[in-house]
Amino acid sequence: MRSGVSLSERSFTLILWLVAVAFAVFLIGLGSLVVGDLPEVEHRYTxxxxxxxxxxxxxxxxxxxxxxxxxxxxxxxxxxxxxxxxxxxxxxxxxxxxxxxxxxxxxxxxxxxxxxxxxxxxxxxxxxxxxxxxxxxxxxxxxxxxxxxxxxxxxxxxxxxxxxxxxxxxxxxxxxxxxRVFGYRLAVTLPLLVLAGWLLLKRRNTRNWPFVWGFALAAAFAFFVELVPYLPSYGGYVHYGVGVVVTLVAGRAAINALHAHRERQRIAEARPDEERRTEIATDQALLRLAKKVCPGCERPVDVASPNANFCPHCGIGLFERCPACDHRKSMFERFCSACGSRGGHAALGQA
Known part of the structure; x- marks a missing residue:
C-alpha cells in the first residue's frame, strides 16, 4: 500500500485498519469457541x-x-x-x-x-x-x-x-x-497459521489487505495464545518449536527481501535519472523528501541546502528551477507551488 499524504486517504487507511482489527476480533472469538469445544468430540472417561x-x-x-x-x-x-x-x-x-x-x-x-x-x-x-x-x-x-x-x-x-x-x-x-484432542486443536490452528503466512506473503498488498491482516492476526492469536491453556505437558515443545520455525522462515524471508532490495537498488542507481524518477509515485517522493531522505535510495539528504539538487548517494535529481518563475521546486512535483505552471521533469508522467 502506497504512502499517501491526503487527509482522505489517511482517513480511509485508518478505517481499513479498524476493519482489519474488527475482523481479527470476531475471528478470534469464533476460533476460541471452536478450540474450546473440540474436546466435546471425545467421550468423558470415568x-x-x-x-x-x-x-x-x-x-x-x-x-x-x-x-x-x-x-x-x-x-x-x-x-x-x-x-x-x-x-x-x-x-x-x-x-x-x-x-x-x-x-x-x-x-x-x-x-x-x-x-x-x-x-x-x-x-x-x-x-x-x-x-x-x-x-x-x-x-x-x-x-x-x-x-x-x-x-x-x-x-x-x-x-x-x-x-x-x-x-x-x-x-x-x-x-x-x-x-488426540491436542492433535485436533493443532490440526485446526496450525493450517490457519500457515495460510495466514502465505496470505501475508502473497496478498498483503492487494485491495483486500485489511482482511488478510485481520485473518493473520486471528490465526497468530489462536495458535500462540488460544492454544496455551490446552497444551499438554509436551505441548510446549510443539508450541515453541513451531514458533522457532515460523521465526526462522520469516527471518529468512526478511533477509532475502533485504538483499533483493539492495540488489534492485544497485541496478536502479545505474539507470538514467529521468527513468528512475518515472517509477516513483509523486506523493511517495514528496513524503520521503519531507522526511529528509532521498526518494530513490531513502538515504539522508540535506534538503534545506539550496545547492542540494541531487542525491549525493545515488545521483537522482531532487530539485530544479521552475522554467516559468525560476522558483526552486522538487523535480517530483507536477506543478510549481509558486506559479502553478507544469514543471519540466514532472511532466514526464509520474504516477
Missing amino acids: LEQFLDPGKSQATAAALKEVRRERGDNQQQTDQAQLALDAARSASAAARETFANWLKTRDTTQRVDQDPDLVARTQQLDALKAAERTVEERLEALAQADLDLAQKQSALMAEDSEERAAAQQKLQAAESTQEL
Whole structure:
C-alpha cells in the first residue's frame, strides 16, 4: 500500500485498519469457541469404566453387608450397655439395702433373721450373675464387631487396590485422549497459521489487505495464545518449536527481501535519472523528501541546502528551477507551488 499524504486517504487507511482489527476480533472469538469445544468430540472417561464389574460389585455388596452387620451389632451393643447399666444400678441398690439390713441385724443380734440373710445373699448373687451375663454379652458383641471391622478393613483394602489399578488405566486413557484432542486443536490452528503466512506473503498488498491482516492476526492469536491453556505437558515443545520455525522462515524471508532490495537498488542507481524518477509515485517522493531522505535510495539528504539538487548517494535529481518563475521546486512535483505552471521533469508522467 502506497504512502499517501491526503487527509482522505489517511482517513480511509485508518478505517481499513479498524476493519482489519474488527475482523481479527470476531475471528478470534469464533476460533476460541471452536478450540474450546473440540474436546466435546471425545467421550468423558470415568473410573467405573476401568473396574472389573463382577469383582467390583461383589466387593461393594460385601462391604455393604459388613457395614449393615456392624450397624446391627452397634444397636445390640447400645441395648446391652443400657441393660448392663440397669443391672449394675439394681445390684448397687441391693447391696446398699443389704448393708443397711446387716447393720440392723448386728444391732439386734436376732438369730431368727438368719434365713433372711441367706435369701438376701442369694438375691445379691442372682443380681451379680445377671450383671455378669450382660457383660459377657457385651464382650461377645465387641468381639463380633472387631471381627467385622477386620473384615471391613480387608474388603476396603481390596477395593482400594482395585480402584488404584483402575485409576492408572484411567490416567493412561485420559493421556491418550488429551493427545488426540491436542492433535485436533493443532490440526485446526496450525493450517490457519500457515495460510495466514502465505496470505501475508502473497496478498498483503492487494485491495483486500485489511482482511488478510485481520485473518493473520486471528490465526497468530489462536495458535500462540488460544492454544496455551490446552497444551499438554509436551505441548510446549510443539508450541515453541513451531514458533522457532515460523521465526526462522520469516527471518529468512526478511533477509532475502533485504538483499533483493539492495540488489534492485544497485541496478536502479545505474539507470538514467529521468527513468528512475518515472517509477516513483509523486506523493511517495514528496513524503520521503519531507522526511529528509532521498526518494530513490531513502538515504539522508540535506534538503534545506539550496545547492542540494541531487542525491549525493545515488545521483537522482531532487530539485530544479521552475522554467516559468525560476522558483526552486522538487523535480517530483507536477506543478510549481509558486506559479502553478507544469514543471519540466514532472511532466514526464509520474504516477
